[in-house]
Amino acid sequence: xxxxxxxxxxGEVRAVDVEPRTLLVDFLRDALGLTGTHIGCDxxxxxxxxxLLDGHAVKSCNVLAVQAAGAExxxxxxxxxxxxxxxxxxxxxxxxxxxxxGFCTPGMVMSAIDLVRNNPTPNREEIREALDGNxxxxxxxxxxVTAIEAGARTMQR
Amino acid sequence: xxxxxxxxxxxxxxxxxxxxxxxxxxxIAGGQTLVAAMKLRLSAPSDLVDISGIASLAGxxxxxxxxxxxxxxxxxAVAASADVIRAIPALADLAGTIGDRMVRNRGTIGxxxxxxxxxxxxxxxxxxxxxxxxxxxxxxxxxxxFTGMYETAxxxxxxxxxxxxxxxxxxGYAKFPNPASRYALAGVFVADFETGVRIGxxxxxxxxxxxxxxxxxxxxxxxxxxxxxxSVYVESLSGDLHASAExxxxxxxxxxxxxxxxxxxxx
Numbered sequence: 001x002x003x004x005x006x007x008x009x010x011g012e013v014r015a016v017d018v019e020p021r022t023l024l025v026d027f028l029r030d031a032l033g034l035t036g037t038h039i040g041c042d043x044x045x046x047x048x049x050x051x052l053l054d055g056h057a058v059k060s061c062n063v064l065a066v067q068a069a070g071a072e073x074x075x076x077x078x079x080x081x082x083x084x085x086x087x088x089x090x091x092x093x094x095x096x097x098x099x100x101x102g103f104c105t106p107g108m109v110m111s112a113i114d115l116v117r118n119n120p121t122p123n124r125e126e127i128r129e130a131l132d133g134n135x136x137x138x139x140x141x142x143x144x145v146t147a148i149e150a151g152a153r154t155m156q157r
Numbered sequence: 158x159x160x161x162x163x164x165x166x167x168x169x170x171x172x173x174x175x176x177x178x179x180x181x182x183x184x185i186a187g188g189q190t191l192v193a194a195m196k197l198r199l200s201a202p203s204d205l206v207d208i209s210g211i212a213s214l215a216g217x218x219x220x221x222x223x224x225x226x227x228x229x230x231x232x233x234a235v236a237a238s239a240d241v242i243r244a245i246p247a248l249a250d251l252a253g254t255i256g257d258r259m260v261r262n263r264g265t266i267g268x269x270x271x272x273x274x275x276x277x278x279x280x281x282x283x284x285x286x287x288x289x290x291x292x293x294x295x296x297x298x299x300x301x302x303f304t305g306m307y308e309t310a311x312x313x314x315x316x317x318x319x320x321x322x323x324x325x326x327x328x329g330y331a332k333f334p335n336p337a338s339r340y341a342l343a344g345v346f347v348a349d350f351e352t353g354v355r356i357g358x359x360x361x362x363x364x365x366x367x368x369x370x371x372x373x374x375x376x377x378x379x380x381x382x383x384x385x386x387x388s389v390y391v392e393s394l395s396g397d398l399h400a401s402a403e404x405x406x407x408x409x410x411x412x413x414x415x416x417x418x419x420x421x422x423x424x
Contacts, residue, residue: 003163020163020205021195044193045337047259056233056262062192063263066163067185067207111258132339133257 007068009034010078020066025049027065028075036076036106040135047134050107051075057114059133076106079113088154089113089147098147100138108134112148116155124149159201165210169293169316172206176314179204184316186229186268189260214267214318219244225291225321228267232256235266245286246423247328251278251346254332256339267317270302273309273364275395276340278332280365283320285346285357286328291319306363325350329419331412332360335399342400343408347371347416349379356413361394361405371413380421381414 002017009032016031028034028051037060040048044062051060052074079087086094089109099105108131115122115130122130127145136144162179166172176182183202185191186209194200208214214229217238224244226235235241236253255261255269255278269279270290283290283299290297293316302310311317325348332344341360348355354375359365374383388410396402 001160001162019160021158021160023158023192023196042196044189044260047257050259053263057259058263059259062189062260064163064185064188064192064205067188067209069165114258114262130258133259 003066005066005069007070008072010074018065020064022065023061024051024053024063024065024068024073025060028060028073034075034077038103038106040103040107045133045135046104046107047111048104048107050110050134052110052114055114055117057111074110076109079109087113088157089116089151092147092151092154093144096143096147096150098139098144104134104136108136108144112151113155115148116152120152120156122148122152158195159198161195161202162204163207164204165207168211169208169213169318172208172211172316173293173314175204175206176316179206182206184208184271186265187231187263188268189256189264190268190272190274208316217241219324223321223323224248225319226266227319228317229265230267232261232264232266232269233258236261244324245322245328247330247346247348247419248282248286248322250419251282251330254278254330254334254339266320270320271309271311271317273303273307274340275306275362275364276335276342276344276360277365278330278341278344278359281341281344281346281357281359282322282330283357284365284367285348285355286322286325287348287350287355288323289321290317291321292317296321303365308364323350327420327423329416329421329423331415331419333408333412343405343412345409345412345416347375347413347420349375349420354379358389358409358413361389361409363395366393375417379417381417384410384413384417386410387413 006015038048040046044059049060164175180203182204185205214227216227232252232255241249328348330346332341344359346357356371391402391406394402394405
């Protein structure tokens, strides 16, 4: 049976009825049309569905939408400035070829933003460790690490 | 995932009565294990009682030679806590190796300890440090708390509110993680107290356990050399597609030495 749910998505309060068994990722994609958050594995391993929940990176396929009641959720759509340009971390992924197919990229960017907010100047080893929960099947991670190093520098400016 | 009713408990009394009125109610804290189990239909509770909004379950404090960690404290918060890093650095280290970054942002100490996964990290620290699990009804010592694979002394409706860890002279944790899941294939926590050394072994068997031979050897001489060649009974360990029992037994010995080395570097 659907229950009322209200939460703040990308700065906007949304009130929608959901079944309690609805996963946060399905709520974002199906109820709100925010399809930038991807479903890769659906078993909380790949990190493609990473969003910020009250400022902390979480896997939205492993959180019930009702658990986020009253919380602030930021998706990849929410990090892009209103003028349509890119967030510095998104720009760094493009500049440093930190993606190939791009499927994992939204989750990578959200994880990277969470990392840099907690550790403004991460070294390459710290970046690799922080990406433990984000899988990429294309790149071998090298350029992703370089992109996050560069994105971190831009975010500090 | 099967249907269920969802309730948000305002306080522990409300949580207890919601659980008492449910056919098959479960507490949900961070949900990092439970939601995944429900997706696989391994778990199908009739009701979920969300305790994340209960203020009394939050926070970390140091008092009378112990670190007391509220049940809803996330692994990330324990790993980053200046109080924990100062008092029991090995415990902060352990919390920082659980799962991955996103899991640590959401998973809680109360949930991990109540779930008692045989390969989880926290049970090793709870047992080795001789911690006390504080619940809505009583205080349970670690030696009495873990009763078997995914089984604990918790009664139906009883909720963990905090875990109190005595501060040792020194401690260390080492684990060999499964590269995919990050759960321990073998993890060893050693804690050196005035009264002797305690060891908690996870990942190897049907649940976290101690080992008298390791503890006696390390109490006599707290060094990796003192446990050179020691191992645990292969028969007490499990073998599966991730590792054979023999390999796990070998890893326990290696991780125990690394944990002692880490403890010696600690102070």
